Amino acid sequence: MxxxxxxxxxxxxxxxxxxxxxxxxxxxxxxxxxxxxxxxxxxxxxxxxxxxxxxxxxxxxxxxxxxxxxxxxxxxxxxxxxxxxxxxxxxxxxxxxVPDLTVAENLFLNNFQARGAGSGRLIRWGGLRRRAAELLAGYGVDVDPTLRAKExxxxxxxxxxxxxxxxxxxxxxxxxxxxxxxxxxxxxxxxxxxxxxxxxxxxxxxxxxxxxxxxxxxxxxxxxxxxxxxxxxxxxxxxxxxxxxxxxGDAARSAGAWHAGKDSAALARSEPVLKAEGLALDGVFEPIDLEVRPGEVLGVAGAAASGTVALGEILVGMRAPTAGGVAVRGRYVRPGSVPDALDAGIGYIPEDRHLQGLVATRSVAENATLTVADQLGPWGTVLPSRTRAFARSMIEALDIRTTGPEQPVAGLSGGNQQKVVVARALARDPKALVAVRPTAGVDVKSKDSLLGVVRRVADEGGAAVIISDELDDLRVCDRVLALFHGRVVAVFGSGWSDRELVAAMEGVGERE
Missing domain, CATH: 3.40.50.300 (P-loop containing nucleotide triphosphate hydrolases)
Structure with missing residues (x-):
């Protein structure tokens, strides 16, 4: 049996x-x-x-x-x-x-004696490193145990x-x-x-x-x-x-429902809102020309090593290029100047909301109004009543799920934190919006909402740039530039397929 x-x-x-x-x-x-x-x-x-x-x-x-x-x-x-x-x-x-400790020290942190790396109060550092190397090799991890974690x-x-x-x-x-x-x-x-x-x-x-x-x-x-x-x-x-x-839990709308694919002939007849000529950064990306016209969402697709994030940071003044320049409706933007980029009408949704987008200890209202503090009171003062009123309007417009403007932003879900970042980017009514991976780490429904906001900036006569390697982010774009190792390798209209765009981003297919 x-x-x-x-x-x-x-x-x-x-x-x-x-x-x-x-x-x-x-x-x-x-x-x-x-x-x-x-x-x-x-x-x-x-x-x-x-x-x-x-x-x-x-x-x-x-x-x-x-x-x-x-x-x-x-x-x-x-x-x-x-x-x-x-x-x-x-x-x-x-x-x-722990960034300042070595790999070996991190592996045995708080457990040095129990792991045979020391006895009593003494740590045998040679033995610690050998044990770490054996441990890493046993799991096929090719990392030098003597390197500091921050490296x-x-x-x-x-x-x-x-x-x-x-x-x-x-x-x-x-x-x-x-x-x-x-x-x-x-x-x-x-x-x-x-x-x-x-x-x-x-x-x-x-x-x-x-x-x-x-x-x-x-x-x-x-x-x-x-x-x-x-x-x-x-x-x-x-x-x-x-x-x-x-x-x-309901009829979910896909990002593709947003009406990408504007009439290319009509777009070509209008003057660009955002224009970059010969933009380059040594060792990161080669000279790039781009124009984004009223009503257009331009996608810039590429992996982290392709230079796309650096390109976005140059467009918004966080970095200075080694060549070329950026203009908004004909106004030249001073290289490497965030205040000048803001004054010119560029809004920015950064890649990492935790490091670049939010002050976690501050309220929803304070975070949403960081870029318009000069508009919240006379003679450089900031009136709390104006701050709260402005924040309430943004909470309603973006459907931010919060107990109120005074709630600490750290207490929000990831999707709602990202909406606060978007609120700050929209606070100055930008002519051009640059969004780097705008839906990273948010749920499906929040993705749809956030991409809809980006699309709306263009639909109301502005221009938007989405920099991402997420295909759903790029589906709302009218055109997509694909970068590979700092070079534009393909340009797509709105009818691209997943396979051809991924191939271009991975450098295995080129289309101009």
């Missing part, structure tokens, strides 16, 4: 989990099962409960109801840090390594964090938006490493707003909406439309 092969217990099983913060129900009886060797996506709009669930399954939050198990055994007691580390770890979008790329820091987690015995790794700061090649290298570790039985809980990555990497997906479990399914059995519908 054939014996039925018994399946190993799940790497993670959460059932009936409830978590409340005061009157707010952050998780309402959710469940999640991740199998050994599986890459399981957890998706949902901002506020769906994903971050709270991660806090519960990594021991940061104690659930009010429900159970959590690892490998068939109950989760450790709340507060037993060492026991939790031996079961699960989270690699966050924002790296948790590593984002991708290398992630590998170091994964290796550290595995060295404690954890067989479940939570990846929270791991690709947000990686270019296309970095993403592929990360995915290759994850697949190698999956083959060794390591399980991954993958949290991402990039649905294409879910289909590329993951075998299973769970959707949360409004703090509840909506569905769990095999990725191969679920279409993208059905996945988006489950996340949105």
């Amino acid at each position: 054939d014996q039925v092969k018994q399946q190993p217990p799940p790497a993670l099983h959460a059932e009936g989990v409830v978590k409340r913060f005061g009157q707010t129900v952050a998780l309402d009886g959710v469940r999640l099962t991740v199998r050994p060797g599986e890459s399981h996506a957890l998706v949902g709009r901002n506020g769906a409960g994903k971050s709270t669930l991660v806090g519960v399954v990594t021991g940061l939050h104690r659930p009010d109801e429900g159970t959590v198990e690892f490998g068939g055994a109950p989760a450790p007691a709340y507060g037993d840090t060492a026991a939790w580390q031996s079961r699960v770890a989270c690699v966050y979008q924002k790296s948790m390594v 590593l790329t984002v991708e290398q820091r992630q590998f170091v964090e994964i290796a550290r987690a595995l060295s404690f015995g954890a067989r479940l790794i939570v990846l929270d938006e791991p690709t947000a700061q990686l270019d296309a090649r970095g993403i592929q290298r990360l995915f290759t490493k994850l697949r190698e570790l999956q083959a060794q039985g390591v399980a991954f809980l993958f949290i991402s707003h990039h649905l294409q990555e879910v289909y590329e990497l993951c075998t299973a997906v769970t959707v949360y909406r409004d703090a509840r479990h909506v569905l769990s399914a095999q990725v191969a059995d679920l279409s993208k439309d059905d996945l988006v519908a489950a996340m949105a």
Whole structure:
């Protein structure tokens, strides 16, 4: 009689989990099962409960109801840090390594004696470095253990964090938006490493707003909406439309619904709003000419190493070019001057809202009005009443979900934080808007809303530039320039296909 092969217990099983913060129900009886060797996506709009669930399954939050198990055994007691580390770890979008310590020191931080790297109060540094090299090599991580963490790329820091987690015995790794700061090649290298570790039985809980990555990497997906479990399914059995519908809970409108593809002949007859001639930055990108006319959204597509972000920073005055110049409606903009770019009518949505877009300790109102402080009171004063009134108008116009203008911006969801950044960019009623990866790290519905705002700037007679490697960002554009290694390799109208644009960004296809 054939014996039925018994399946190993799940790497993670959460059932009936409830978590409340005061009157707010952050998780309402959710469940999640991740199998050994599986890459399981957890998706949902901002506020769906994903971050709270991660806090519960990594021991940061104690659930009010429900159970959590690892490998068939109950989760450790709340507060037993060492026991939790031996079961699960989270690699966050924002790296948790200590930048001024070496890779080896980061790997054994707070655990030098237990790892055979020292005895008593003495640390044997040679032994520490050798043990670190063995550990990294064991997981196929090609990083010099003597380098300081700040010298590593984002991708290398992630590998170091994964290796550290595995060295404690954890067989479940939570990846929270791991690709947000990686270019296309970095993403592929990360995915290759994850697949190698999956083959060794390591399980991954993958949290991402990039649905294409879910289909590329993951075998299973769970959707949360409004703090509840909506569905769990095999990725191969679920279409993208059905996945988006489950996340949105209503008829989700795709970014492609925005009316890209203006009459090119009509655009050519109008004078450009934003113009750059011979713009170049030594060692980053070759001379580029671009013109953006009234009513037009221009896309600039390319991976991080292509020079696209640097181009955007030059357009808004954050960098000075080594050649060429920028003009808005015929007015020359002083190179490397943000105030002059603002005065000329250029608005800016930066790539990283945390580092460049927001003052986390300040309110929604203060963040939204940073660029118009000179308009909020007489003789250089700032009147709180005017600040609040201005902020309320922006909150209503952009549908920012907040308790009010005085709420600290740090308390908002990612999508609503990004809307505050957009509010600041629109505060001076810009003639030209430059947006760098405007939907990075936000949910599907917020993406649609944010791209609609960019489109509206153009529709009202201005011009917009979207700099991104996200295909959904670029679908709203009337034209797209593709850059590869600092050179424009292709120009597309609005009818491009995913395949040809990705090929151009990767340097495997050119079209002029």
